[in-house]
Amino acid sequence: MxxxxxxxxxxxxxxxxxxxxxxxxxxxxxxxxxxxxxxxxxxxxxxxxxxxxxxxxxxxxxxELIVNAAELKDPIGDTVFEGVKGVVHRYPDRCLLMPINTCPVYCRFCFRREKVGKNDSALTKEELERAFSYIESQPKIWEVILTGGDPLFLKPKKLNELLNRLDRIPHVEVVRIHTRVPAVDSARITEEMINALKINKALYVALHANHASEFTEPVRAACAKIVNAGIPMISQTVLLKGINDTPEALGDLMRTLVKNRIKPYYLHHADLAEGTSHFRTTLEEGRHLMKSLWGNYSGLCQPTYVLDIPGGHGKVPVSCHQYFSAEEVSGSAAESYRVEDYQGKFHSYKA
Ligand code: SF4
Incomplete structure (x- = not known):
């Protein structure tokens, strides 16, 4: 095949x-x-x-041919913050480094769909060196997030050279790799690839997974190889209509991640990428789903539900169902709150 x-x-x-x-x-x-x-x-x-x-x-x-008026070619505003080619520096203490524009698979809801897969390009040696020089010139950058494109689509030798170059930048203390490879092309997670990931700085692998059925035996084995090598794994999931937008599907996915020693990190509200409206839920639906996870599923199974504000203004957590409100207590100096438990029952809390 x-x-x-x-x-x-x-x-x-x-x-x-x-x-x-x-x-x-x-x-x-x-x-x-x-x-x-x-x-x-x-x-x-x-x-x-x-x-x-x-x-x-x-x-x-x-x-995908239906483009809704709110949809954008660059929904999260990467270009606004592109310091040099391949580096997006949106927040003070971290930046994205995008060494490659290709992925082993193309997700139909991808927020970078205007960019990825258009040509088989990766940053040239000179462009990569300019990217490293930019990171070196920004002492506040504490974390570099490799994304793209899929960084684990690079050959292990090339990836290792790149990681070692980052390892030598003193102020970069954490490297994070966002990838779909362990779930869609598990055979790429070889011993050579695992060794390529071993650097002195803390390195995290963030797996993009959207449904528990993605976790077949080869996928579980690929993730186990990464975790067994001492590399922590976290996850990112996109909330997708008809795929994971029920309490059962979302809860099952979160439990599957945790069972495989992957800590659920982000649940992304689907971005306003062109031709993706059939995948988008409303924010209200997302908040209800998050409420259904709370209490019914272990604390380990709780991701942070985030919205990337269109235009490049960054991510904000949007899961916060208001579990408490201030209560007026006449004649009392104590602070009093009305607190809702996970079953929707209200209680008084005084401090
Ligand atoms: S793996 Fe990531 S970058 Fe590649 S198509 Fe899917 S969402 Fe887009």
Whole structure:
């Protein structure tokens, strides 16, 4: 089995219907498609009547041609903060470094879909050196987040050179890698790749996963290799309509992550990327889902629900269901609050 990148290959694999090919060709002209053999196999195992979570995340759909007025080419405003090519410096103590523009798979809701997969480019040696010089010139940068594109799509030797270069910058104390590779192309997590990740500074791997059904045996084994090497794993999930927007689907995913020693980190409200409105829930729906996780699922299973404010203004937590409110208590100096428990019952709290 090879990687599927065209509508003709999708047709041949029986993944799209012939009458849809014209529309889907329009879609794939705008946004890249890629399905690793591992995902193709998983899609073939999906049973009608289930959420078809893998199929929906990776197969092109004609709804992607619908561009809603609020949608943007650069929904989180990366370009506004691009210090030098490949470096986005939005917050004072951290920056993104994007060494590569390609991914093993292309998620249909990707917030960088205008950029990734357009050409097989990675930063040149000179561009990378300019990126390192920029990071060196900014002593407040404490953490560098490798993203892209998928950094684990780089060859281990190249990745290791890059990580060692960051390791030598004294003020960079933490490196974080955002990736889908362990879940979509698990065979890339070889001993060589694990060794490439070993640097002196703290390094975290953030896995992008959106549904518990992504955790097949090879995926669990790839994650175990990373964790067993002493590399902590965290997760990022995008809240997706029809895929993980029920308390059961979201709770199941969070438990699956924790069982695999991956701490749930972010639940992203789906960004306003062009052609993705069919994936977006409302913020209110997201907040209700977060409320359903609280109390019913272990504290380890709680991610932070965040919205990336369009225009580059950064992430803000939006999960905070108001669990308490101040109470007026006449004649009392004590502070008094009305507190709601996870079952929706109210209690008084005085301090
Ligand atoms: S892996 Fe990340 S960067 Fe690549 S297509 Fe998916 S969301 Fe976009």
């Amino acid at each position: 090879t990687t599927i990148r065209t509508t003709a290959q999708l047709l041949e694999a029986g993944m799209i219907e012939p009458e849809k090919i014209k529309k889907l060709e329009e879609v794939t002209k705008k946004f890249a498609v890629s399905l690793t053999p591992q995902l193709t196999e998983l899609i073939n195992l999906e049973v009608t009547g289930t959420s078809m979570a893998i199929r929906k995340q990776f197969l092109p759909d004609e709804q």
